[in-house]
Amino acid sequence: MSQRIIFLIIFFATGVLCFLPGVSLAESGQTNKNISGVVDFRQLEGQWVRPDGGYVLELRNIKRDGSAVASYFNPRSIKVFSAKISRQDNHIILFVELRDVNYPGSIYNLIYDEDTDRLKGTYLQAMEKRTFNIEFIRMQ
Numbered sequence: 001m002s003q004r005i006i007f008l009i010i011f012f013a014t015g016v017l018c019f020l021p022g023v024s025l026a027e028s029g030q031t032n033k034n035i036s037g038v039v040d041f042r043q044l045e046g047q048w049v050r051p052d053g054g055y056v057l058e059l060r061n062i063k064r065d066g067s068a069v070a071s072y073f074n075p076r077s078i079k080v081f082s083a084k085i086s087r088q089d090n091h092i093i094l095f096v097e098l099r100d101v102n103y104p105g106s107i108y109n110l111i112y113d114e115d116t117d118r119l120k121g122t123y124l125q126a127m128e129k130r131t132f133n134i135e136f137i138r139m140q
Contacts, residue, residue, distance in 0.1 A: 041066060041085040041092060044112060048119055048136035057096065057108070057119075057136055059083070070096055078103050094119060102127055110136070 041062045048057045058071040062085060070083035081099035085092060092112040099105060103126065110121035119136040 040064070041068070044068075044085060044092065044094065044119075047139040049139050050134055050136050052134065056139070059094075072096070072098055081105075094121075108134075 041064070044059050045062050046059065048059070049055070050057075054075065056073040056075075058073075059068050060071075061069040066085040068083045068085055070080045072078045072080050078098050079100040081097045083094070083096045085094050087093070092114075094108070094110040094112065096108040096110070097105060098107070105126040107124040107126070108121065109124075110119040112118075113120055117138055121134065123132045123134045124130075125132065
């Protein structure tokens with residue numbers, strides 16, 4: 001047989017194995033968090049609360065490119081200018097910028113701690129020009 005035919009047989013056989021019942025992604029060495037090098041940021045979807053003040057950050061409609069719809073409450077709604085999720089080294093990073101009355105460019109730079117299911121990082125309070133170490137825990 002020619003090399004081309006052998007290649008096609010191997011290619012199609014490999015593809016068929018992926019769809020056989022009982023073969024899971026875990027058995028193939030892949031997880032839902034990282035398939036073909038693409039990180040699934042959707043694990044951050046939901047509501048997160050800062051225990052030090054009750055501030056709530058809600059993340060939804062998270063896409064593979066890291067775009068997300070974010071809402072922020074203190075306790076009233078504060079306008080979120082932008083929210084972006086990315087991967088740096090082995091960490092999922094969340095950047096949120098607020099732009100509203102008393103929040104002119106306040107910024108959250110957060111790292112997702114998978115072991116504790118928390119968002120940890122810094123909050124720049126733009127009006128005071130002060131940075132605070134903070135964390136968010138997932139609301140149940």
